[in-house]
Amino acid sequence: MAKTDKKTSRRDFLKAAGVTGAAAGAAAVVLSGETVKAASPDTGNSAGYRETKHVKTYYELARF
Amino acid sequence: MTAVTVRDGTEQSAISGNDVSSSSTVDIPGEDVLRANLYGLLARMLTEPPGEQTHDILCGLDGEEDGTAIGTALASLGTVAARMPISAVEEEFTKLFYGFGAGGEIHPYASYYLTGFVYEKPLADLRHDLTEIGIEPTGHNNEPEDHMAFLCEVMHGLVTGTFGSGWDRAERARRQQDFFRKHMAPWADAFFADLEAADSAVLYMPLAALGRLFFAVEAEAFEMAA
Numbered sequence: 609m610a611k612t613d614k615k616t617s618r619r620d621f622l623k624a625a626g627v628t629g630a631a632a633g634a635a636a637v638v639l640s641g642e643t644v645k646a647a648s649p650d651t652g653n654s655a656g657y658r659e660t661k662h663v664k665t666y667y668e669l670a671r672f
Numbered sequence: 673m674t675a676v677t678v679r680d681g682t683e684q685s686a687i688s689g690n691d692v693s694s695s696s697t698v699d700i701p702g703e704d705v706l707r708a709n710l711y712g713l714l715a716r717m718l719t720e721p722p723g724e725q726t727h728d729i730l731c732g733l734d735g736e737e738d739g740t741a742i743g744t745a746l747a748s749l750g751t752v753a754a755r756m757p758i759s760a761v762e763e764e765f766t767k768l769f770y771g772f773g774a775g776g777e778i779h780p781y782a783s784y785y786l787t788g789f790v791y792e793k794p795l796a797d798l799r800h801d802l803t804e805i806g807i808e809p810t811g812h813n814n815e816p817e818d819h820m821a822f823l824c825e826v827m828h829g830l831v832t833g834t835f836g837s838g839w840d841r842a843e844r845a846r847r848q849q850d851f852f853r854k855h856m857a858p859w860a861d862a863f864f865a866d867l868e869a870a871d872s873a874v875l876y877m878p879l880a881a882l883g884r885l886f887f888a889v890e891a892e893a894f895e896m897a898a
Contacts, residue, residue, distance in 0.1 A: 621893055629706075629742070630736055632706040636709045645807065647807055
């Protein structure tokens, strides 16, 4: 019962604040060309060394 | 509850090709769809200046007053957008965040606000948590992950269930709260206040107001959820 009360008041609070207003509904932009993605699964190198972008950059800059 | 399709065809390219179809539908409450919209809007606008599609959406907000502070900020965003060509917004964005040779006015990084320097411990802490959640940067730009745009996009994904699709409602709520409190709340208010007051800010002034107001609501709403 307490859970329901909390959920209701949170929803009412968001509504009163204007988060759930018509404008917020209209403000749905398309996130394309984004900066965040799901991480690719580890290729399983048990040594823990991964050739990340930063490592590659380092090698590039150090001209190994 | 509203079933939300996490992505449509246009978003296909966005969040890496994998797992798009398998986690394509997550049930989230109506109010969360709208929270996601606001995080999405902030992410979009802080990543880069609005393109035509986004600019059109902003113009649609012109006049959408509803008597709330957030509604007013969105309406102002629309009013200003309707009176600014995209080229002017692009110039504003460059002046604000990059400058013309002398550096931008605003440095939207957690590390900068919390330590005075970029690429500091706040970024390291964030990277640890991102690894734990299982997300990473796409490399779309060369900004560090503690950029406000990136963080808003993470929140968008946590709210919609794009990230952590295997979590239940309670877990998803807890993760949002933890992430927001740890990586955004400590510095967001100062950042949005700076952006709102920036000399070069025109369209980004109501956007900053929106950010400040929305985050204040989020902070309080998380208290309620707890």
